[in-house]
Amino acid sequence: MIASSLDFLMTTPSAIGGSKMNLLPLAASFTDTIVSWFGYDASQVPEGAKVEFLLTNLPTSWGVFVLIAAVAAMLYGVVNLYRRELDTCPAWVKLLLAGMRCGVVLLLVVIFLGPSLVYLQNREVRPTLILARDASQSMNTADRYDDETAAKITSSVMNLSLEEVRRLRPTRTQIVNKVLSDPESKLLEELATRGKVQAINFSDHVERLQTRSALPPTGAERPVSTTPPTAEEASESSRAPKTPLPLLAADGRGTDLWMAIRESMSTDSPAAVVMFSDGQHTGRDDPRNAALEAKERGVPFFMVGVGDPSKPRNLRVASLYVRPQVWQDEPFEIDAIVTAQGIEAGDARVELIEQKVNESDKSLSSGAVVQTLQLEVPEGGGRLRAQFSHTAKEPGDVVYSVRVQPVDDEINEDDNQVSSAVVKVLSREKVRVLLVAGAPTWEFRLLQKLLARDKTIVVSCWLQTLDEERAQEGTRQITQLPTTREDLFYYDVIMLFDPNPQEFDEAWIELLKQFVGEHSGGLLFMAGPKHSGRLLTGARTSEFNKLLPVSFGDVGALEVASLLSSNQRSWPLKVTQANVDHPVMRFYPDRQETLQRWETLPGIFWSFPSQEPKPTATVLLEHSDPTLRSVEGPRPLLVAGRYGSGHTLYLGFNGTWRWRRAGRQAEFFDKFWIQATRYLVEGRSLEGRRRGYVQTDRDRYEIGERITVSARLQDATYNPLVAPKVEATLESTGNQPETLTLLPVANQPGSYEAALTARSTGVFTVRVRPASAGDGESATIETPFTIELPSVETNQIWLDKPLLTEIANLSGGKYFEISELSQLAEAIPNKTEVLETRGRPQPLWDTPGMLTCLIVLLAAEWWVRKQYKLL
Incomplete structure (x- = not known):
């Protein structure tokens, strides 16, 4: 079929609207009547479609001129034929007969051309819009907001006064949840007008989110309609849930902006990406290179900065390691990492504190400083290592702590001291x-x-x-x-x-x-x-x-x-x-x-x-x-x-x-x-006095790592313990004990295992008391381990606004403060595409009306010829 459109001036009743309804009511009604008489069913036209007239067999190129010549020759022959009729026939009759015969010829030509009506429907294809949220540990930072501008921005977003912002110190995660999940926030609804919103969380990996309810509208395609919604539709829309995203929980061990940008671009060719982050990149690859690639692919990134850009002043003991068992009168190392941020060049005093505890891990003394180090802090701070070499003089249970002396205007003094798990000092026997x-x-x-x-x-x-x-x-x-x-x-x-x-x-x-x-x-x-x-x-x-x-x-x-x-x-x-x-x-x-x-x-x-x-x-x-x-x-x-x-x-x-x-x-x-x-x-x-052991695969873990706890237990007769499960307790300072269930290991009598994920920092102890043990305290078996924050992720925690701005500019997007989100949706380019689809042509020539016209013309011509005695 050759779809040559003539822009016919026809519109079905369902498609007439606006000025056409007001200017051409009679013409539209007359046209509809004629078209209906030829057998066209207007009820088959979808809502909002436009009807066009097509000649399905219209020749192309030089064929058009051949057709015109042929038709002209036939019409000329018909006229000449009737001019030569008998003079007994009046001239007007000749003209009438010639006109009817020409009408038949023209009607046959029309049938040959295959006149049809086809409806055209515009369908809107909406692009994908990626909403990316930083879920790394640095997003849990509770900023002090020394920067006045950052404090005002957070104040406007959280609906708090400047004093309340500095007193309550909301975390960056809380701020993001406020602007995205608060029922009063209109951001998601505004973004939904630009495309289908898909959400991801990123840290050192990318997690694609399943929303709890659809953002309006989410269909891949929708018809374009100018008809305003009915009262029922408006009411139904107002009852739709407005909290489609789960709350952000920042537990990632790093922030890989390069990977987040690449993964965002790989999702259904997005029209744009909106990214909430503090900009602390800890990955190996440069995110600027990924931003340039986004520019080439036409995917702008709109970066939303969260946090305080001022570098805080803080000294923190980031980690502490000492072996769980050491020997009396034998030197051993105690290793601590101290991080310094925003500190002028100088010395930091670090102390090693020894504190004896009893078998229930309760302190027997207030602790004594046994060694002191002076660490040289470079300008601006950095990571410093404090290495102590200590010798325990008496056997027993000891807890070691490392404390760094605070500086003026320090952001947080609670993290200046870290304690180890219980260290067992073994007797110096040969x-x-x-x-x-x-x-x-x-x-x-x-x-x-x-x-x-x-x-x-x-x-x-x-x-x-x-x-x-x-x-x-x-x-x-x-x-x-x-x-x-x-x-x-x-x-x-x-x-x-x-x-x-x-x-x-x-x-x-x-x-x-x-x-x-x-x-x-x-x-x-x-x-x-x-x-x-x-x-x-x-x-x-x-x-x-x-x-x-x-x-x-x-x-x-x-x-x-x-x-x-x-x-x-x-x-x-x-x-x-x-x-x-x-x-x-x-x-x-x-x-x-x-x-x-x-x-x-x-x-x-x-x-x-x-x-x-x-x-x-x-x-x-x-x-x-x-x-x-x-x-x-x-x-x-x-x-x-x-x-x-x-x-x-x-x-x-x-x-x-x-x-x-x-x-x-x-x-x-x-x-x-x-x-x-x-x-x-x-x-x-x-x-030697216990029936078995319990241990972890490592002594130290970082947040998010997998911990495997294994135990080998014996009963009162020192045979492998046989039980469907073994209950252990997981204890840490300041937290309620948790129950940990160890299950038997196949084909290993007396062996039990459990796995858990490191979710909070601190010194933890796993304690097991076999069910068949007696009532003596010696039956308890235990092992300590330490969970730390990722050192790379928590070393730099300020808002890196220059990096986020550069990424946005390189990708063709823009940087926004979190208080400027009302302007965000308008800045996103509208990449909605309108596709025109055609329905199946409905022929007008193969109808009873067209056949009736032919019969009427031929019958009328035959009757007139008979009346005037013509052959």
Whole structure:
């Protein structure tokens, strides 16, 4: 069909309105009557549509001239034919007959052209409008409003006086909720007139929101109508809910404006983006580049700043870390981060306070300042590290606090002091260690000398290859491998270096299981290429596998494959970053510094084919060779675990003696092995009188991170506890205790786990008291952990108005103060598109009316011709 429109002057009754209704009532009525007579049904025309006349078979180009010539020739022939009729016929009759015949010809031409009527309907396609809200932690800031302009802006928005604003200090989140969710706010309704509003929250990730009710109007398309709404429609509209957005809760760990801009542009090609933020960008990519891309795509950003642009004066202790257990008369580090904002260059006095507590965590004293540091604050402030080295003189439970002295006009003095969880100072008793080795390896010889030099360690050695005539080494020499309960349980820690299983039997392995599981002894096993395969697969010693925190597949086949592989290349150590704070791994107070040191230590050549860690085990080191990766993950090399109430360590590689080349005087080799020994004996010192343990996967968390709590519990007979669930309490200072339910771990009798999300800062303690325990206080098992604010997100908290303004300008948008929202909707470009759709043509030629016209003309011509005796 060739849709050539002639702009016909016809309009259906339903579409007549405005001036047309007033000026052409008779013409419209007459036209409708004629069209109806030809069979056109005007009731099929949709509301608001316009009707047009079309010739569906009208030729194009030169075909039009051919048609005109043909019609003219036919009309000329008809006229000439009737001019030659008999003279007995009057001239007027000839003219009448010629006119009727020409009418027939013209009517046939009209039928050939296919006259039709078609309705046109305009449909409005509304664009998408993105409403983005900053949900990062900095939006919880309660500004002091030292800036007078910012105070007046907040005063007008919150309907408060300047004095009330500075006294109540509403958070930025409360301000955003006020302007978006207050029933009196018209912003959402005004934005809805510019397009379909879709809302997102952004921080270090983007969350798309589901609104609770539709913003008017939300359809993808709607017909254009000039008819005013009826009273019922107006009433229904007034009853529509006006709070479609959920309240903003700012719990994000960072603010990535670059990602928020990119994600906003990827949503249904938006016409514009309205973004509420304080402008504190913590992501890696520059948001200005994303703003330029938005400009190219025609998506302007209208940035709404929230907060006080003045940089506050504040000193804050951002974080504090100290190990949960330390040793009496042995130095340990206490690491604190102090942030300074808006402070002139100078010194800040930082104090370390020690406070003794009882078994119920109640203070026994007011606390005493045990150490003081003077930190140099640069101009404008920054992040400062306060590192204390302290020695506890008496065993017991202690809480350490770090306090920084406030400065004049400080924004908040409540955050100048932070306290640690309860630290257990272990008695300075000598640690008794038994070393058993199947050969005089470098590890065995160097570790024996290291432990022998330590005045706090008693070491006995049993080198299985040593001649009987020669005496074993150690500060406490032995003449045979301890095989009785009395002899073996004398020791606190047993270290096995690829031992020869020929000297072991079922009874000794069972005694070793009791030593670790019931006696809370520590066990270290370093695998080797000579004997470990037979130890783990032998009929008499296979039960040894249960003690280790890793699982093995087909050890024999894996050993063969390992022997066939080349060990000529050194593979770097792959550190599990989440566990770099583990007591065995910690070289420095700073996590990043410790991680960097581990990555620079000499790598490994050989490793034992372990398969995967057992549930609740903690992987510290993994193999970096991708060819050794299985479906369970990388090959574990250093794994810490528990068996019963004792600590265990698995080393699936040798060659730690190469670490002596790093640092000064083998400091990292020595520190690793001393820390490993201390870690193994901690189970004996802390949990020997308890039935099991409870622990978290880390000591420190940031807001929003996942916390895994695991427990290994025993009943009164020291068998694995069997219960459908275990109730624990989660306690923190100033908050009501919460109940935490730990559920059994499949195929791990006595093991229970629970997961939770870090939602508030502070020092927390998980306490478990097994249901079958007696009424003694010693039955309670506990572990502390700390939740901190994201250090990057909370370091800079002022409103970065210049950045928001630059982003808005680069994208083609505009920056608005939050008090200027009444002008926001008008500034957004109207990108509503009107699409014209055509209905199906309704023919006027294939109707009874058209056929009647032909019959009437032909019949009239025939009757006149007969009356005048014409052929």
